[in-house]
Amino acid sequence: MLELKGVVAGYGGGDVLKGVDLVVEAGTITCIIGPNGAGKSTVLKVISGLLRPRRGKVLFEGEDISGWPPARVISRGIVQVAQDRSLFPQMTVRENVRLGGYTLRDRSLVERRLAEVEELFPIVRERAHDRAGNLSGGQQKLVEFARGLMLDPKVVLLDEPSMGLDPRTMRTVFESIRTMHAAGRTVLLVEQNARSGLNAAHRGVVMENGVVRLVAPAHDVLAHPEIGELYLGGATRPA
Template identity: 45%
Template structure:
């Protein structure tokens, strides 16, 4: 049961495999992300979703296969070079730097931006998207609430000016109201032109937000299709998405 994957893509992953020591985490998966879309990657815990994002962004080295981003093979590039190209990863857990203010955390996201005016412009855009961060810009970022830290993590990524944003479990640990607010923000980012590859434990919300979806099981791709079709198929939701 499979639709054809998106074809006008900014990201192409072919036969991607990765391992932790002798343990295979990914077993030759194929996926694409079309420009301007939200593509979600779903599956149970341990299915390989986070490893997929880490391998794409260079944090984990691929043992086989290829990753092509914006027309260039990035399979063997180090993570910092991949980020410079505009593929920006917001990892699970937020990773806000303790001892640095909200503003300083955001400024770190613009480490590749040498134009001071552009850095100021992006800072203003982030503060416009997340007013609470502007109000707390001089506070230690690690002391923010979970929802505020998630805003900061996304804002830090936006300071880079991503062509493709990888989001890993953005709703993890958040209260239901904050989960909905976070998804509204993701939708606004996409509507403003940001292409997104989303890993998310809340399958129902992810499928409601996304255009296309892939389902992983034990490191292998088991299903793919238009998100609306998967969302409306009760047997698929029950069998694969655990919601």
């Protein structure tokens, strides 16, 4: 349903992506792994419209969406949750989540979605009136997920959701990823913490130096001797 064809993109002088070909199947959780600087996050930015590809195409449900501004990509049902902390720290949790529905014209729909999202992520209701900046890292990540779901997206792009989280919180976060997927959404996830990411995913994508090296079922990637040695061997962090 989501397809990248020969995408070249970068910032300033150099190209970070040097011809990326990738297909994300509908209804799957796909996890991109790879070393630092491989271009994992850049792939997400090209899809969400934060970065215009220099060459190549991004196709979604057969439509060429390459170079669309983020607002337009969102309207097609693709939502990205940014790396690191991306809440508006001075606003309350509820304001943050409500802003997730910024592009919706129908105010009553926003309130309905808010209720649904609060159901899925109880923290949104519990801490509704707290400033988002006062929440812990893991709590903020969950609120970010909640905000992303306000548009009831078809595809969720997650940029290193486990970054900076302790193991317990990380487990909650990955459970939430499965919850999102259970509702029929396609999830494309970038993970530095490759083992946890692949454990949660159906398909694994290995990137290196701006190109896709390998696409395979997640457990195959986990079991792949060479990959294991390269990216998973050292990464024996608890998952």
